[in-house]
Each structure stands twice: as C-alpha cells, then as structure tokens.
Amino acid sequence: MRCFPLARWLVLLPLVGASAFGATVDASVRTSAGNPLENAVVVLEPLSVAPAKRRRTVTIEQKDREFLPYVTVVETGTLVEFPNRDPFKHHIYSFSPAKVFEIKLYADKPVLPVLFDKAGEVALGCNIHDWMEAYVLVVNTPHFGKTGVNGNTTIRDLVPGRYHLRVWHPQQQTEAPQREIEIVAGTAPQHLNLQAKVLPRTPKPKPPLDADKY
Amino acid sequence: MVLRTLQRRIAVVFVGLLVLVMSLIVGLVTQSNRRMVASETARELEVGSHVFQRLVEQNQRQLETAATVLSGDFAFREAIATQDRATVHSVIRNHGLRIGAQVMMVISPDGVVMADTQQPLKPGRAFQFVDLLTSAQSAGKSSGFRQMQDGFPYQIVLVPISAPKLIAWVAMGFQVDDHWSAELSEITGLTVSVVRRQGNGVSLLASSLDGARRLALVQALKAAPDSVSGVLAIGQEQYQTLQMPMAQDLFVVLQRSLAQAQAPFKSLQTVLLIVVLGGVVLFALGSVLLARRIGQPVNALAASARRIEDGDYSQAVPRLPLDEIGQLALSFDHMRERIASREEKILRLAYEDTLTGLPNRTRFLETLHERLGSGSGAVVLLNIDRFASINHALGNAVGDRLLVEIGKLLGQLTPTPTLVSRLWGDEFAFLLCGSDRAQAQSFAQMLLATLSHPITLEGQRLDVDGSLGLALYPQDGKDAVVLLRGADHAMLAAKRRRLGYDFASSNAAQPVYEQLSLVGEMREALARNEFVLYYQPKLDLVARQVCGAEALLRWQHPVRGLLPPAHFVPFAEQTGFIREITPWLLERVVEQTARWCAADMEITVSANLSALDILNPALVAHVRSLLAQHGLAPGLLCLEITESALMDEPELALAHLTELSALGVKLSIDDYGSGQASLGYVKTLPVNELKIDQAFVTGVTQSSKNAAIVRSTILLSHELGLLVTAEGAETTSDLSWLSEAGCDVAQGYGIARPMPADALAGWVADYVSQHASAHGAL
Numbered sequence: 001m002r003c004f005p006l007a008r009w010l011v012l013l014p015l016v017g018a019s020a021f022g023a024t025v026d027a028s029v030r031t032s033a034g035n036p037l038e039n040a041v042v043v044l045e046p047l048s049v050a051p052a053k054r055r056r057t058v059t060i061e062q063k064d065r066e067f068l069p070y071v072t073v074v075e076t077g078t079l080v081e082f083p084n085r086d087p088f089k090h091h092i093y094s095f096s097p098a099k100v101f102e103i104k105l106y107a108d109k110p111v112l113p114v115l116f117d118k119a120g121e122v123a124l125g126c127n128i129h130d131w132m133e134a135y136v137l138v139v140n141t142p143h144f145g146k147t148g149v150n151g152n153t154t155i156r157d158l159v160p161g162r163y164h165l166r167v168w169h170p171q172q173q174t175e176a177p178q179r180e181i182e183i184v185a186g187t188a189p190q191h192l193n194l195q196a197k198v199l200p201r202t203p204k205p206k207p208p209l210d211a212d213k214y
Numbered sequence: 215m216v217l218r219t220l221q222r223r224i225a226v227v228f229v230g231l232l233v234l235v236m237s238l239i240v241g242l243v244t245q246s247n248r249r250m251v252a253s254e255t256a257r258e259l260e261v262g263s264h265v266f267q268r269l270v271e272q273n274q275r276q277l278e279t280a281a282t283v284l285s286g287d288f289a290f291r292e293a294i295a296t297q298d299r300a301t302v303h304s305v306i307r308n309h310g311l312r313i314g315a316q317v318m319m320v321i322s323p324d325g326v327v328m329a330d331t332q333q334p335l336k337p338g339r340a341f342q343f344v345d346l347l348t349s350a351q352s353a354g355k356s357s358g359f360r361q362m363q364d365g366f367p368y369q370i371v372l373v374p375i376s377a378p379k380l381i382a383w384v385a386m387g388f389q390v391d392d393h394w395s396a397e398l399s400e401i402t403g404l405t406v407s408v409v410r411r412q413g414n415g416v417s418l419l420a421s422s423l424d425g426a427r428r429l430a431l432v433q434a435l436k437a438a439p440d441s442v443s444g445v446l447a448i449g450q451e452q453y454q455t456l457q458m459p460m461a462q463d464l465f466v467v468l469q470r471s472l473a474q475a476q477a478p479f480k481s482l483q484t485v486l487l488i489v490v491l492g493g494v495v496l497f498a499l500g501s502v503l504l505a506r507r508i509g510q511p512v513n514a515l516a517a518s519a520r521r522i523e524d525g526d527y528s529q530a531v532p533r534l535p536l537d538e539i540g541q542l543a544l545s546f547d548h549m550r551e552r553i554a555s556r557e558e559k560i561l562r563l564a565y566e567d568t569l570t571g572l573p574n575r576t577r578f579l580e581t582l583h584e585r586l587g588s589g590s591g592a593v594v595l596l597n598i599d600r601f602a603s604i605n606h607a608l609g610n611a612v613g614d615r616l617l618v619e620i621g622k623l624l625g626q627l628t629p630t631p632t633l634v635s636r637l638w639g640d641e642f643a644f645l646l647c648g649s650d651r652a653q654a655q656s657f658a659q660m661l662l663a664t665l666s667h668p669i670t671l672e673g674q675r676l677d678v679d680g681s682l683g684l685a686l687y688p689q690d691g692k693d694a695v696v697l698l699r700g701a702d703h704a705m706l707a708a709k710r711r712r713l714g715y716d717f718a719s720s721n722a723a724q725p726v727y728e729q730l731s732l733v734g735e736m737r738e739a740l741a742r743n744e745f746v747l748y749y750q751p752k753l754d755l756v757a758r759q760v761c762g763a764e765a766l767l768r769w770q771h772p773v774r775g776l777l778p779p780a781h782f783v784p785f786a787e788q789t790g791f792i793r794e795i796t797p798w799l800l801e802r803v804v805e806q807t808a809r810w811c812a813a814d815m816e817i818t819v820s821a822n823l824s825a826l827d828i829l830n831p832a833l834v835a836h837v838r839s840l841l842a843q844h845g846l847a848p849g850l851l852c853l854e855i856t857e858s859a860l861m862d863e864p865e866l867a868l869a870h871l872t873e874l875s876a877l878g879v880k881l882s883i884d885d886y887g888s889g890q891a892s893l894g895y896v897k898t899l900p901v902n903e904l905k906i907d908q909a910f911v912t913g914v915t916q917s918s919k920n921a922a923i924v925r926s927t928i929l930l931s932h933e934l935g936l937l938v939t940a941e942g943a944e945t946t947s948d949l950s951w952l953s954e955a956g957c958d959v960a961q962g963y964g965i966a967r968p969m970p971a972d973a974l975a976g977w978v979a980d981y982v983s984q985h986a987s988a989h990g991a992l
Contacts, residue, residue: 093292100295123378
C-alpha cells in the first residue's frame with residue numbers, strides 16, 4: 001500500500017514532463033447521432049519510433065459490485081491490480097484472447113497483479129455478479145485517452161510525427177479502419193473530431209443489496 | 215277382486231304419477247346433461263387451451279431460465295469462450311444432459327453454428343432458425359417450436375452466453391414427443407397432439423392418443439382440413455377439437471372427448487335411473503301396502519256387506535281404527551242394526567197377523583210349503599160359524615176382539631199343532647206335521663170341543679161354533695194351495711152339512727186337478743151351451759096345483775155326464791164366474807117362463823142369485839130389460855137369495871132388492887134357517903116368500919123340534935105377510951104335515967124331481983089329471 005502514492009506520482013511525473021515539450025491532441029468522440037460518447041478510447045500509435053516501455057501498474061477496483069472504472073486502457077506490459085472494496089468476495093475472469101485469466105474468489109486484494117502483455121480487448125466479468133462488466137484495452141503505445149461524459153479527451157506529450165489513429169469503444173459495432181494522422185509540433189492543441197458507431201449499452205440487471213448488504 | 219282392483223288402482227295412480235314425474239326429471243336431466251356436456255366440453259376445451267398456452271409459456275420461461283442459468287455456468291462459458299471445439303462439444307453435450315435438452319447448439323453472435331449435438335460433423339453452417347436469432351438479438355433471448363432435421367418438433371430456447379460480453383448464443387432444443395403431449399394432456403385434461411400440415415398432407419408428430427386413435431385422428435384431420443375447431447369424430451368417439459398454430463406449419467390439436475365428458479353425467483344418469491327405479495319399486499310397494507291398509511278394512515266391510523246381503527245381521531261389523539273408514543264401518547254397523555230391526559219388524563208384519571199375533575197366511579203357506587216335502591201331515595181349516603152375523607150385530611170392534619180371544623184360545627191348544635195361523639177374517643188354519651188321518655180327526659174333535667166353551671166378551675156370552683176342513687198330505691195334494699183349497703171345500707161342506715168337520719178326500723170326489731181346470735171348462739161350457747136348466751115344480755098346498763117351479767142349473771158335461779150344481783156352483787161363486795152364468799140363466803128362465811105363459815101355463819119360475827149377483831149393479835137393469843124383451847109379467851119371475859148372500863154388503867143388497875121389488879119381481883129368502891138371519895131381519899127386507907131350509911123340512915114328521923121350528927116359522931111368516939115354501943118335502947106324509955101346518959107351497963122329491971123344461975109341461979098336465987082325481991077322491 002505504501003507504494004501506491006509513489007506509483008501515482010510516477011505516472012504523473014512524465015505527463016507533466018511531456019507537456020513541457022510535446023504536442024497535444026484534443027479528441028472529441030461523438031456517436032453517429034452526434035452525441036458525445038463516453039468511455040471511448042482514442043489511441044495514437046507512432047509509426048516511426050517505438051517509445052520505450054515503462055512497466056506500470058493500474059488499478060481496477062471492485063466496488064459496490066461494479067468494476068471501477070468501466071473502461072481502462074493500458075500499454076502492453078502493464079500490471080493491473082484488482083482490489084476488492086466490497087465486504088464480500090469477487091471472482092473476476094476474462095476469456096478474451098488478449099488475456100485469459102481468472103482470479104477465484106478473493107477479498108481485499110489478490111496476491112498478484114495481472115500482467116496484460118498482449119495487445120487487444122479484454123472483457124472482464126465476475127462469475128458471481130453477472131452484471132459486473134469492465135473492459136481493458138491493451139495497446140502497444142503509451143498515447144491514448146478515454147473520453148469523459150462530454151465525449152472529449154486530451155492526449156499530451158506527443159512527439160510530432162505520424163501516428164495511427166484508432167477509436168475504440170466497448171459497444172462499438174465495427175471498429176473503423178485505422179488511419180494515419182500527422183502530429184505537428186505547436187502549442188495549440190490539435191483537434192480531432194471522431195465518430196464511433198456504438199450500440200447503446202444495456203447494463204445487465206443489478207439486484208439491489210440485501211438488508212445485510214450482501 | 216274389488217280390493218285387488220282398488221290396490222291396483224292406487225298403485226297404478228301413484229306409481230304412474232311417480233313415473234311421469236321421474237320421466238320428466240330424467241328427461242330434463244338428460245337434456246340438460248346433453249347441453250351441459252356440450253357447453254362443458256366447449257368450456258373445458260377453452261379452459262384447457264388457455265391452460266395449455268399458459269403451460270407452454272411457463273414451460274418456455276422455465277426452459278429459458280434453466281438455459282440462462284446454464285449459460286451462466288462458468289465452466290460452460292469458459293469452454294465456449296476458449297473456442298476449443300472438442301471441449302465445447304462435450305460441454306454442450308454434458309450440459310444438455312443436465313438440463314434435459316435433446317439438442318444443444320452453440321451459435322456465434324453472427325449466426326454461425328459453432329457446435330451442434332445433433333449434427334456434430336457439420337459445424338460452420340448458418341443457424342437455420344434465423345428468426346429466432348433475430349428476436350434473440352433484439353430481446354436478449356427467444357424461444358419457439360421448430361421442426362428439426364430429425365423430423366421431430368422441438369421447443370427451442372435461444373439464450374446468450376456472456377463473458378460478460380456476448381460471446382455466443384446457445385440453442386437448447388427440447389423434443390416435443392408423446393411424453394410431452396402426455397404430460398400436457400394430464401395437466402390440461404385434453405388430448406394433445408402436434409401435427410404438421412403441408413398442403414393437404416397431415417402428419418402426426420406427437421400425441422397423447424394411443425396407436426389406433428392416432429391414425430384415426432390423422433384421417434379425421436385430413437377429411438376436415440379447414441376445421442379449426444368443432445366436433446371431430448375419431449373412430450367411434452366424438453371429440454370437441456381445437457387447432458392452434460404453433461409455428462408455421464405446426465399445429466397443436468387439443469381435444470376433449472365427449473364420451474369422457476359425458477361419463478360423469480352417464481354415471482349420474484345411471485345413479486338417477488337406479489334411484490328412480492328404486493323409488494318406483496319402493497313407491498309401488500308403499501302404495502300397495504297403503505292400498506292394502508285401506509283395502510283390508512274395505513274388504514272387511516265388503517264381507518260384512520255380503521253377510522248382510524245374505525240376510526245375516528248377527529255379526530257386528532268389525533271395529534276399526536276411527537279414521538274415515540272406521541267412521542264408515544261404524545255407520546255401517548248402525549245401518550246393520552237398523553236394517554236388522556227393520557227387517558225383523560217387516561218380517562213380523564209380513565208373517566204375523568196384526569190382530570191376533572198369530573202367524574198369517576203367508577207364513578202358513580211358506581211353512582206348509584217347506585214341510586210338504588218331508589213326511590206326511592194334515593192341514594186343518596177353521597171357519598167361525600155365523601161370524602158375519604156377530605160382526606153385523608155387535609159391531610166390528612167386538613168381532614175383532616172375538617177373533618183375538620179365539621186366537622188366544624187356539625194358541626193354547628194341546629196337543630200343540632205345528633203351526634196355528636189366521637188366514638183371513640174368521641178363518642184359521644192349523645198345520646199338523648206328522649199327523650195321520652186319525653190324529654187329525656182327534657185334533658178336529660178336540661178343537662171343536664175347545665170352541666164349544668162359550669166366550670165372554672164385555673159381559674156377553676158368545677157361543678162360538680166352527681166348521682173344520684181337513685186335508686191330508688200327501689194324499690190330498692202335494693201343493694199348499696191345493697191342500698188349502700181342499701181343506702176349504704171340506705170346511706164349506708162341513709159347514710153346509712153341519713158336520714163340524716169334514717175331510718177333503720170325502721168331499722172332493724173328483725181329482726183336484728179337475729177342479730183347477732173347472733173355470734176354463736165352465737167358460738167353454740157356457741159357450742157350447744152345455745149348461746142346462748132343470749125345473750123342479752112347486753106345489754100350492756092350498757090350491758093343490760102346480761104354482762111354480764125352481765130353475766136349477768145342471769151341467770151336461772161331455773165327459774162326466776150331468777153334474778149337479780154342488781159340483782161346480784160353489785166354485786163358480788168362489789171364482790166369480792157365477793156372474794157370467796147368472797145373466798144367461800135369467801135369460802133362459804125368463805124366456806122359458808114367457809113361453810110357458812104363452813102356452814097357457816102360467817107359473818111363477820124361481821131363479822137363484824148368489825151374493826155376487828145381488829151386488830151386481832147391472833142386475834136390476836138386466837132383469838128389467840129381460841122382462842120387457844119377453845113381455846113377461848114381473849110377478850111370474852121369482853128371485854131366490856140365501857140369507858148369507860145378503861150379509862156381505864147388506865145396504866147395497868137391500869137397495870138392489872128394493873129396486874127388484876119395485877119392478878114387481880117376486881123375491882124369496884132361500885135356505886131360511888141355515889144361516890143366522892132372524893125373522894126380525896127378514897121383516898125389513900122387501901121379500902114375498904120365505905123358503906124353509908130342507909134340513910128342517912125333510913123328516914119333519916119324525917122330529918118334534920123341527921116340526922116346532924117349521925110350524926112357528928110358518929106362523930110368524932104369515933104374521934109378517936110372507937108366503938112360506940118348504941123345501942125338501944120328500945114324502946107324502948111330509949106334504950100332509952106341511953099342508954096341515956098351513957105351509958103355502960112345498961117343493962121336493964115328494965112332489966117331483968127337477969126335470970128338463972120340455973118335460974115340465976107334460977108333467978104338470980099329468981099331475982093335474984092325477985090329482986084332480988085324487989082330489990076328487992079326497
């Protein structure tokens with residue numbers, strides 16, 4: 001637990017550093033209907049330079065019988081912690097080809113974090129709470145962003161150059177083919193207006209907590 | 215028979231009504247049953263179809279739930295997610311077994327079959343039921359009935375497999391087979407069949423029916439392809455049928471057997487029928503018992519009535535409980551008592567003489583009739599002598615009291631006769647059963663001796679004499695009427711001859727049956743002129759010449775010769791035939807007298823009149839017309855009447871006599887002295903002549919008493935201005951005595967016997983010539 005504030009700091013530090021000399025992209029993702037799309041992931045993969053990998057640790061909590069956050073984007077080689085904040089156990093699993101794993105019934109925190117070392121989409125579920133659903137998008141780049149409620153995200157510290165642009169969303173019907181974009185140096189953020197075809201998310205019914213909170 | 219009829223009638227009415235009511239009930243029940251069966255069947259089918267649909271839905275949900283649960287199984291999901299074909303295959307097979315699905319398929323989200331337990335060798339093809347998949351994609355799951363490759367219909371449930379994202383669809387197929395149909399049939403109470411219709415072809419896929427009926431159902435459905443619902447005959451049975459589409463060309467056929475629906479009603483009807491029959495039997499028994507309870511007292515009453523009908527009033531009508539019939543029985547018993555007492559009274563009146571209290575004529579005849587058949591005996595008839603005079607002189611009341619006294623006397627006779635009876639008036643009859651002639655005779659003598667004692671009535675001594683007639687049976691007759699008549703004749707003979715008593719056998723020479731035929735013979739005799747008149751001359755004792763003649767009736771009987779009047783005149787008087795004879799006689803006499811008169815022989819001719827003739831209102835007119843017709847001087851006709859003939863109706867007789875006297879016809883009292891008439895009485899009559907009874911005259915010279923009576927009678931008669939004729943002058947000494955005694959006229963054998971009319975003139979001429987010389991000789 002002591003390492004947690006340290007880890008956060010470690011994550012923040014390069015961002016702050018990068019902002020000092022890289023370009024910034026402001027991406028806005030909208031649905032076909034033009035509505036802002038939350039939880040869309042915008043990934044920029046440099047064509048030329050493979051950035052140096054940094055082993056990082058990300059946390060996906062289980063709280064109030066939900067995964068938090070719903071969508072997580074990680075670079076390959078990221079360790080993901082699955083701390084359990086609920087007073088009862090969870091049994092999380094993934095059958096996604098990018099990462100098949102299962103953490104059998106556990107409380108607090110599993111013994112080991114899970115290493116996501118293969119790019120791809122990983123759907124997370126809990127075997128004992130069917131409605132619990134989360135997605136981890138594993139990418140080979142550190143440049144990515146996740147849209148908020150307003151459908152916007154900002155990707156900073158980009159080295160100017162050519163990038164593959166990818167937009168992903170858990171409810172995306174078909175992913176649009178990757179396209180290349182040119183990131184130019186400059187202070188002004190580069191705006192990207194992106195669109196994604198998604199199905200509406202239909203959350204599985206979540207039963208209310210019992211009186212004794214189980 | 216009456217009882218049985220009554221019973222039957224009651225039973226028939228009661229049972230008939232019951233049967234009628236029960237038939238109505240049974241009919242109504244049957245009719246309403248039929249209606250109820252029809253509506254009930256339709257309703258059951260409707261309800262059953264709802265239940266069926268609900269069951270199918272419920273089943274579907276359960277299957278969905280079960281499939282959902284199964285699809286949530288971690289290992290299942292894991293196996294499918296891993297895309298390991300062999301594992302997937304075995305896992306769906308395993309889980310299919312778990313849930314009881316015969317077919318399990320895994321379909322990728324884009325509709326490609328990834329695994330299939332039914333056709334494990336053909337993966338990669340598209341899922342054949344696209345519609346199910348489409349609806350599952352929009353609704354999250356879907357289900358429906360589909361026919362699979364094996365030909366069976368399946369209930370297919372399509373549920374998603376999420377991990378947690380949709381990774382595949384799993385289709386579970388539950389075979390719709392006979393078992394399925396049977397289960398649903400059991401719950402719905404309907405027969406459940408699943409058929410497939412393709413054009414006109416019908417194939418049965420599953421059914422709760424048994425083998426034979428399946429074929430029949432298919433045949434029936436083929437025959438009626440369009441009928442969605444209605445009554446369908448499967449073989450012999452009727453089914454209310456409803457067809458519902460399951461999917462495309464699959465139909466479920468729901469049926470309710472009418473026979474099955476009728477079964478409870480049938481049993482109800484059977485029970486009802488048993489109840490009705492039992493009720494009818496019970497009712498019949500009950501009504502027969504009731505009828506018997508009513509009938510038995512009625513029977514008892516009927517028996518009593520029959521006894522009463524037979525004249526047995528002795529047995530009381532049985533006491534019955536005081537219900538209506540009991541009341542009837544009581545009234546009936548009162549009636550019986552009344553009838554008994556009334557009949558007793560009637561019998562007494564019918565068989566008893568009210569005056570004397572002795573048995574009457576009817577009783578006597580009945581008893582005699584009864585006794586005639588067995589043994590012998592005697593009938594004795596008693597007639598009181600001179601009773602008419604007593605009645606006349608002393609009044610009817612005294613006469614009646616005299617009869618009562620005589621009755622008492624006769625009731626105390628010893629030896630007691632079998633029966634003492636008063637026949638009528640002053641005539642009594644005695645029945646002496648077992649008596650022979652000698653005993654009857656001694657009885658008669660005893661009876662006469664008893665009567666000879668004077669009877670004192672109101673201080674008057676009355677000498678009562680009686681004449682008896684005795685008839686013996688069986689000698690004198692075997693018939694009560696004949697015997698009584700014989701006794702009557704004997705009695706009359708005894709009275710006439712003053713014998714006291716006489717026997718019928720000595721009195722009636724001729725057989726009784728001849729007497730019976732006498733009236734008819736007399737009538738024929740009159741028509742055939744067999745009656746003839748003989749004339750007996752009357753001699754004037756003073757003038758010594760024939761002064762008249764008495765006409766005497768004779769019957770020139772073709773077989774029996776000349777019959778004297780004693781043989782038929784009493785009978786003619788009794789029967790009233792005398793009234794036919796007398797007019798004829800009078801005509802002959804008047805005619806003859808007139809003829810003699812014309813021949814210069816002027817004599818007075820007498821004719822006898824009976825009591826009936828005197829009372830005949832036509833008599834006077836007849837005499838008058840005869841006299842006028844023949845121009846005869848009335849004085850030449852003399853009519854003789856016995857004193858007893860006047861006694862029946864003295865006033866009328868007197869009136870007729872007065873009229874005859876006024877005509878100028880001579881009237882004469884005949885047989886004076888034999889009756890009760892006194893000269894005092896004769897004096898009041900308009901008569902010219904008195905004829906002294908021959909009983910006094912015959913042998914008057916030998917009896918001083920008779921001589922005294924005749925002499926005093928002659929004297930007194932002369933004093934009263936009457937001519938005296940003596941009858942029965944048989945000898946010349948009689949004639950001499952009479953002549954000396956001053957008798958005016960004499961008649962008798964001493965002068966001449968009766969002779970035919972033709973002979974009289976000659977005889978008179980002879981007599982005149984003889985006696986003229988004799989007279990001359992005197």
